[in-house]
């Protein structure tokens with residue numbers, strides 16, 4: 001207690017004296033001196049270094065730089081000394097240490113390791129050459145290491161500012177590499193380790209290999225692989241499946257390319273063993289799938305199919321004309337559009353839609369043109385349909401004139417039930433079913449009141465306007481009951497609701513009020529009573545015909561036939577029979593032919609080849625050595641010939657006698673040895689036996705007598721007939737007589753004789769004129785010849 005009181009008292013004394021000597025306060029910090037801390041005259045801000053006591057009048061201890069103002073306890077030593085608590089009695093002794101509390105508080109910049117009194121200098125590679133107490137620091141450029149005491153690769157020298165030979169090299173001088181960057185080797189670190197090395201390689205480049213690599217330096221790929229990482233398999237075109245590092249190899253046959261990766265021209269497939277399609281342009285195809293660009297006559301992905309219209313191994317034969325696809329010239333598989341049949345020779349019906357029909361039978365495959373139906377579209381739709389179902393001609397698909405429904409019975413603008421097709425309500429703004437939905441307010445001049453309609457095509461009805469009947473001419477009317485301009489053809493009545501044909505079946509246009517017919521059906525015309533009567537054909541002779549049937553009553557004009565003469569005769573006929581057209585006269589200048597249609601040529605053997613156009617009888621007789629009406633028989637060869645003269649007459653009788661050894665009118669019999677009576681001998685046949693000769697003689701005599709008698713009998717008509725037989729005549733009287741009788745039997749009237757004389761004037765020829773007109777046949781002579 002006392003020890004505290006005494007300095008306090010001393011202090012009080014001193015303070016009491018400060019007033020009177022201001023100079024005592026000269027050690028005050030900032031020279032501020034006043035009444036503080038309960039003292040008068042004390043240093044407010046403390047003391048200058050080395051002093052203490054309220055008025056800073058006392059010195060701190062030696063080597064102490066700063067001590068407590070009140071107690072003088074040393075707080076900071078003077079530089080070069082340390083341990084204030086120890087009166088700063090120790091002098092500092094380490095150059096690189098900061099020394100105040102201890103002999104080495106911490107290291108000065110540029111040094112480190114307090115524990116060793118900072119005797120280590122920081123590396124030159126440290127930024128500002130400062131480092132942590134363990135020497136570590138942040139490095140300036142080109143330095144590395146914990147303490148930045150090493151150069152980065154590629155640099156050397158104290159300041160790491162010299163270049164090694166390359167950046168992979170850690171060196172001591174430019175060429176003395178002592179370490180290489182990972183992945184490099186050789187004395188100058190100029191070689192890189194193979195990529196096949198699992199990690200770094202040694203100085204020789206040796207290393208352990210990744211799985212894909214092989215070789216001491218792992219520089220090769222395992223067999224069968226190539227590429228930077230040896231992961232690419234060699235192509236399958238490589239022999240033995242092995243290739244060089246870049247993939248090149250020796251190729252198997254059919255392969256080509258640096259890596260044998262493609263096929264030689266003309267091949268494809270994994271093994272290049274498939275030939276490209278025959279149709280590939282340039283024989284080139286895609287290696288993988290064989291696809292290619294086809295020649296014009298091939299198709300298909302690999303061009304191995306003949307194009308449409310071609311066939312054959314090389315697809316260079318043309319299918320037949322209308323065949324679209326074939327396997328041979330005989331076997332057409334598909335026809336060109338519009339044709340069908342085995343050889344596509346038939347044309348699809350024009351009624352087939354798109355002209356498409358099936359090859360077999362011409363059945364339309366895409367349906368029919370409007371109006372046609374059935375499998376081959378060769379039937380007509382029910383006339384009410386515009387188009388109909390192909391399988392049901394009465395099932396309409398579309399209708400004319402706004403009608404609708406499967407039977408086209410649904411009126412325009414009507415809503416119909418499907419089955420009945422009866423109007424069941426109006427649509428499209430139309431109204432009034434009883435007027436068949438033909439009324440619509442849109443036809444009104446004023447929609448609300450509808451006082452009148454747009455024009456004469458409509459009439460007003462119960463506040464709306466309805467279309468006039470189509471039977472009204474131009475569809476115009478005044479009212480429902482009165483057409484404006486009369487009726488359309490075929491209708492009559494004020495409202496044109498009646499049909500003309502109801503009172504005259506053949507009338508197609510009649511008066512509206514009075515019922516006279518104006519125009520009749522073709523073939524009819526209004527007669528004086530304005531009733532339709534049959535019109536006679538122009539080809540009726542005199543234009544007269546039956547009013548009902550039209551049959552021409554007086555036959556036909558030339559060149560026509562038929563009951564109403566509407567058929568033409570055959571072109572080579574001038575006239576023909578009305579009932580069946582059989583030719584009655586051949587056309588002018590066609591006397592060279594005859595028959596029903598003047599189609600048969602006159603016989604070549606007619607003189608001038610002229611004949612009667614109905615019968616074929618030669619008009620000017622026969623040429624030499626022919627006979628009969630049509631001169632179609634040759635004179636017997638047994639007749640004797642005279643120069644420039646015919647051998648026989650029109651009946652085949654020899655005119656100049658017989659050739660030697662023959663006899664008879666037609667020289668048909670052979671003579672026996674010429675020894676008997678000349679006149680009789682001619683009649684008696686050659687070597688006939690005695691009995692026959694006798695019988696013959698008797699017959700001849702009888703006949704002779706008979707003839708003689710008859711001749712006398714017939715005297716009155718003799719002149720005409722005699723004329724007929726008066727020509728040069730090789731026959732005996734008996735011959736003539738016999739023959740004459742035959743002729744008379746056939747022409748047993750005087751008409752025959754008359755005809756002869758008439759004919760006689762006009763005929764000319766080498767032949768016996770009289771005979772030419774006589775109707776007969778050869779049989780007559782055969783009988784006579786015996």
Ligand SMILES: *[C@@H]1O[C@H](CO)[C@@H](O)[C@H](O)[C@H]1NC(C)=O
Nearest residue numbers: 131132133134135136137146
């Ligand atoms: C060195 O000292 C620094 C700073 O004290 C520290 O971050 C670093 O880890 C130390 N290094 C070693 C190797 O002890």
Ligand SMILES: *[C@@H]1O[C@H](CO)[C@@H](O)[C@H](O)[C@H]1NC(C)=O
Nearest residue numbers: 171172173174175176177178
């Ligand atoms: C580099 O250092 C090596 C080894 O110390 C020495 O043999 C060589 O001569 C030096 N080269 C140069 C150019 O200093």
Ligand SMILES: *[C@@H]1O[C@H](CO)[C@@H](O)[C@H](O)[C@H]1NC(C)=O
Nearest residue numbers: 195226227228229230231232
């Ligand atoms: C080789 O392997 C490396 C690393 O796996 C990869 O990045 C590179 O693309 C590969 N190269 C080839 C050519 O496969």
Ligand SMILES: *[C@@H]1O[C@H](CO)[C@@H](O)[C@H](O)[C@H]1NC(C)=O
Nearest residue numbers: 238239240241242249250251
């Ligand atoms: C393929 O292998 C056989 C047998 O191993 C060898 O004789 C031949 O030389 C090899 N061919 C090539 C091109 O490598």
Ligand SMILES: *[C@@H]1O[C@H](CO)[C@@H](O)[C@H](O)[C@H]1NC(C)=O
Nearest residue numbers: 253254267271272273274275
């Ligand atoms: C090469 O291709 C042809 C077909 O053009 C084939 O017959 C032959 O076998 C192929 N050769 C080989 C070795 O595959």
Ligand SMILES: *[C@@H]1O[C@H](CO)[C@@H](O)[C@H](O)[C@H]1NC(C)=O
Nearest residue numbers: 391392393394395396406407
């Ligand atoms: C054909 O169509 C009509 C109208 O639709 C129908 O009445 C008839 O039953 C149909 N006939 C057949 C065989 O389907």
Ligand SMILES: *[C@@H]1O[C@H](CO)[C@@H](O)[C@H](O)[C@H]1NC(C)=O
Nearest residue numbers: 443454455456457458474476
């Ligand atoms: C009447 O009007 C209708 C509708 O505008 C029209 O189609 C028709 O041609 C017209 N008729 C006459 C005769 O002007």
Ligand SMILES: *[C@@H]1O[C@H](CO)[C@@H](O)[C@H](O)[C@H]1NC(C)=O
Nearest residue numbers: 432433434435461462463464
């Ligand atoms: C006329 O029109 C009135 C009102 O629109 C309607 O009630 C009446 O049934 C119609 N008469 C005829 C005959 O359509």
Ligand SMILES: *[C@@H]1O[C@H](CO)[C@@H](O)[C@H](O)[C@H]1NC(C)=O
Nearest residue numbers: 550562563564565566567568
């Ligand atoms: C001639 O009329 C009849 C019936 O009048 C007819 O059958 C025939 O086809 C018509 N012939 C010609 C060629 O017009």
Ligand SMILES: *[C@@H]1O[C@H](CO)[C@@H](O)[C@H](O)[C@H]1NC(C)=O
Nearest residue numbers: 577578579580581582583596
């Ligand atoms: C034509 O009619 C005539 C006379 O009725 C008859 O003689 C002739 O045989 C008929 N012709 C044919 C080819 O029917």
Ligand SMILES: *[C@@H]1O[C@H](CO)[C@@H](O)[C@H](O)[C@H]1NC(C)=O
Nearest residue numbers: 611612613614615616617619
């Ligand atoms: C053809 O013969 C017939 C029948 O004998 C006869 O009516 C007709 O007048 C003859 N025609 C000519 C051109 O002589």
Ligand SMILES: *[C@@H]1O[C@H](CO)[C@@H](O)[C@H](O)[C@H]1NC(C)=O
Nearest residue numbers: 624641642643644645646766
């Ligand atoms: C037969 O006719 C030819 C010419 O028509 C004539 O030259 C010849 O003299 C005639 N012969 C006799 C025997 O009349």
